[in-house]
Amino acid sequence: MYLSANIKILRKRKSITQETMASSIGISRSKLAGYELNINPPLETLLQIADYLGVSVDLLLKKNLEELSEFKLRELLDTDRFLKGKNLRILATTVDAEGKELIEVVSQKVKASYLAGFSDPEFIGDLPRFSLPFLSQDKKYRVFQIDGDSMLPIPDGAWIVCEYVDDWTRIKDGEKYVILTDSDGITFKIVYNKVKENEKLLLCSSNPIFKPFEVDLRSIREVWRFRLMIVDKA
Known part of the structure; x- marks a missing residue:
């Protein structure tokens, strides 16, 4: 059984002190400390602990949470809250005088x-910004300028309008996205969703000389779905 370690992992993950948790379930801090070492609580207390931590008794007893990655913990415990953007995910934005969203460049x-x-x-x-009245007012858009020739026929220097994706479970195979990651910064690629398989996205270029590569979900900061290209006919 993994009870002792799991109680400690889940308590710390919620940033709760032993004193606070013990008081909430009506036991002493020293008893909770014992449960986090190697002492098994009585059934009634075990039920209270599981209820307080928001998990099943079966999970507390049988699942080794120490072996799971942060993504797997989020997936298991938060019902995809992280992927679906239900956890705090800050998006800085700008609005006009009437409070309508602007499109930053x-x-x-x-x-x-x-x-x-x-x-x-x-x-x-401080970024340049403008509005496009024909776009939905219910969505957030941003324009990115492309560099390089990895996504031909979209050329180097092209401007693309992208829609913010808060729910990463909506990333669709074979569609174009701007992905912001810690390692690569802004990347514009054709994306294949490998989250369930290995907690990653597969990024591919339309230009075959560029090899596909994977990015770890934990390194992703923003996802923007390609919607249209602004063509400069000058």
């Missing part, structure tokens, strides 16, 4: 700075 010049500033309201507020 991320050019090649600021691309390198975007990873550090994507959640900073001041950084986002």
